[in-house]
Amino acid sequence: MGWLLWLGACATVPPTPAAAPPPAPGSPADALDAFYQNYSVTLPEVPPSPAWPDAVDTLLFASCLQPYKPAPILEAMQATKADLFVMLGDNVYGDARGGDMRLPELREAYATLAAHEEFANLVGAIPVVATWDDHDYGMNDAGASFSARRFAERIFETFWRVPNDDPRRQREGVYGVQTFGAEGRRVQLVLLDLRSFKDNFDPSPTPNQPGTERYVPSDDATRTLLGPTQWAWLAETLAAPADLRVVISSLQVHADGHGYERWGLFPAERDRFYEALAARAGGEVVLVSGDRHRAGIYARPDLAGGPYPELTTSSLNLSFGGNEEAGPHRLGPTFVDENFGTMTIDWTGRTVGLAVHDAKGNVVLDHSATLGTP
Numbered sequence: 001m002g003w004l005l006w007l008g009a010c011a012t013v014p015p016t017p018a019a020a021p022p023p024a025p026g027s028p029a030d031a032l033d034a035f036y037q038n039y040s041v042t043l044p045e046v047p048p049s050p051a052w053p054d055a056v057d058t059l060l061f062a063s064c065l066q067p068y069k070p071a072p073i074l075e076a077m078q079a080t081k082a083d084l085f086v087m088l089g090d091n092v093y094g095d096a097r098g099g100d101m102r103l104p105e106l107r108e109a110y111a112t113l114a115a116h117e118e119f120a121n122l123v124g125a126i127p128v129v130a131t132w133d134d135h136d137y138g139m140n141d142a143g144a145s146f147s148a149r150r151f152a153e154r155i156f157e158t159f160w161r162v163p164n165d166d167p168r169r170q171r172e173g174v175y176g177v178q179t180f181g182a183e184g185r186r187v188q189l190v191l192l193d194l195r196s197f198k199d200n201f202d203p204s205p206t207p208n209q210p211g212t213e214r215y216v217p218s219d220d221a222t223r224t225l226l227g228p229t230q231w232a233w234l235a236e237t238l239a240a241p242a243d244l245r246v247v248i249s250s251l252q253v254h255a256d257g258h259g260y261e262r263w264g265l266f267p268a269e270r271d272r273f274y275e276a277l278a279a280r281a282g283g284e285v286v287l288v289s290g291d292r293h294r295a296g297i298y299a300r301p302d303l304a305g306g307p308y309p310e311l312t313t314s315s316l317n318l319s320f321g322g323n324e325e326a327g328p329h330r331l332g333p334t335f336v337d338e339n340f341g342t343m344t345i346d347w348t349g350r351t352v353g354l355a356v357h358d359a360k361g362n363v364v365l366d367h368s369a370t371l372g373t374p
Helices: 002-010 028-037 073-078 104-114 117-125 149-159 227-238 267-278
Strands: 058-062 084-087 128-130 176-180 187-191 244-248 284-289 296-298 310-312 340-346 351-357 363-370
Touching: 028 149, 073 117, 073 340, 084 187, 104 149, 128 187, 187 227, 227 267, 284 340, 284 351, 284 363, 296 351, 296 363, 310 340
Parallel strands: 058 084, 084 128, 187 244, 244 284, 284 310
Antiparallel strands: 058 340, 176 187, 296 310, 340 351, 351 363
């Protein structure tokens, strides 16, 4: 008994294990999350706009708007009286050149756009929806490696008044879908996000040369623009019924022959995209893109399920001019002055009219596509 008492008196209680340290951030964006969650700042919002319509027959498209410059072209756009206005990206120019992850340049650019009289008049007359591209994402040609992308998304969703219960608020990325009209006239508007998940493009070994100006195609089949989650969402989206699918891609899909950002820099990813379109549950497909500071119309009749006509329209008030470029899938020339695009759906004649308009509203490029049998 004495030995037992002695042993009990000498026993020690083992120390409580220290709490495991939190996992290390998986990326710089993860490391910034705690800061952004506690960063309180008033963010600008787009001026009030009419509610989205139940059905659409005329759509208006534009990209590349410098909010610090006049934009008289917006008056010609308002005169179209379109049912819906879609901003394709580069909706402001707010690159984070100073390296401040609070993104003061981007917030100021949006605030300037909110106060832009011509823009306020346009969105006050025509309902608006948007996706983004690099300059309203936060950095030229940026993708998934951009550390401030989640705060940039918060700024985007606040500015465009994305409702709190919208799926875009619940997940990473600004991709989304909206369907307008009744059966037989259903228009599915698919807004892709080509920034949040984009891998880096391969730099050109011969920069500033025609065809290899900045980047060259990659033979790495693992490179992605959409990322796995958005790819799964797109397959589900294209399986829903629609009579016409208008797919918004901030970057050009069909364009080949130039060395700037485009889907063709990741050939395997573009082939996968074409395969997804071909596997859709019916309905015609029209692609709309921006980015290039020039406009054009493209088509790929060689593809299964095609020809997938593509309207590229850019820019609103930031024309760079320049010579004609190669365009093996383009229908006619490009147009390098300020421009916007329209789509007019003729449900009776079963056609879709695509047009590029100059700053006065005059049609400078056009193309008619067939809707097919309802």
